[in-house]
Amino acid sequence: MAFSVPPLSYAFDALEPHIDAQTMEIHHDKHHQAYVDKANAALEGTALADAAVEDILRDLSQVPEDKRKAVKNNAGGHHNHTLFWESMSPNGGGEPTGELAEAINAKFGSFADLQAKIKETGVNQFGSGWSWLVTGPDGLAVVGTANQDSPLSSGQVPLVGVDVWEHAYYLKYQNRRPDYIDAWWNVVDWDVVAQRLAAA
Numbered sequence: 001m002a003f004s005v006p007p008l009s010y011a012f013d014a015l016e017p018h019i020d021a022q023t024m025e026i027h028h029d030k031h032h033q034a035y036v037d038k039a040n041a042a043l044e045g046t047a048l049a050d051a052a053v054e055d056i057l058r059d060l061s062q063v064p065e066d067k068r069k070a071v072k073n074n075a076g077g078h079h080n081h082t083l084f085w086e087s088m089s090p091n092g093g094g095e096p097t098g099e100l101a102e103a104i105n106a107k108f109g110s111f112a113d114l115q116a117k118i119k120e121t122g123v124n125q126f127g128s129g130w131s132w133l134v135t136g137p138d139g140l141a142v143v144g145t146a147n148q149d150s151p152l153s154s155g156q157v158p159l160v161g162v163d164v165w166e167h168a169y170y171l172k173y174q175n176r177r178p179d180y181i182d183a184w185w186n187v188v189d190w191d192v193v194a195q196r197l198a199a200a
């Protein structure tokens, strides 16, 4: 089954003032749709046309070589953005609790230390990409990925990530990527992140 852009579970303006409605609408309806359309076009007629996006991204070597770059970029873009929308909520913000909080404290020292690391990774991502909290063979980690590369392709499970492509923030924040990341914490749904860790 071809990929499709999942509908948001909240309105475009629900994350105001932290993420503006126009950015959300263009980002979701135009940018994400473009990744989906291009991923579907690249996979059409291949043995992976009906595969789950996670299974494709976990092993890109199974993608025919002439399609691999398009699939890496666009299936990656589809999966990254799906995670992104689901990780945010108008009722988000605050701090992780329970096992997620314990795991963060054990690995990074504190939630504030984790926030600093994600921000540093996002601010220092040259060009376009993402800053992620992942879990993998060595437990929790903060990693940056370029473009639409997925942590799944490096054997890690993305738990939450902040999109630091300019299209994610430029209308409201212009060049102020650090301010956008600071604001983004106010909409992160830590319950969803905790569920991802429990399922990983």
Ligand code: MN3
Pocket: 027, 031, 081, 163, 165, 167, 168
């Ligand atoms: Mn984006």
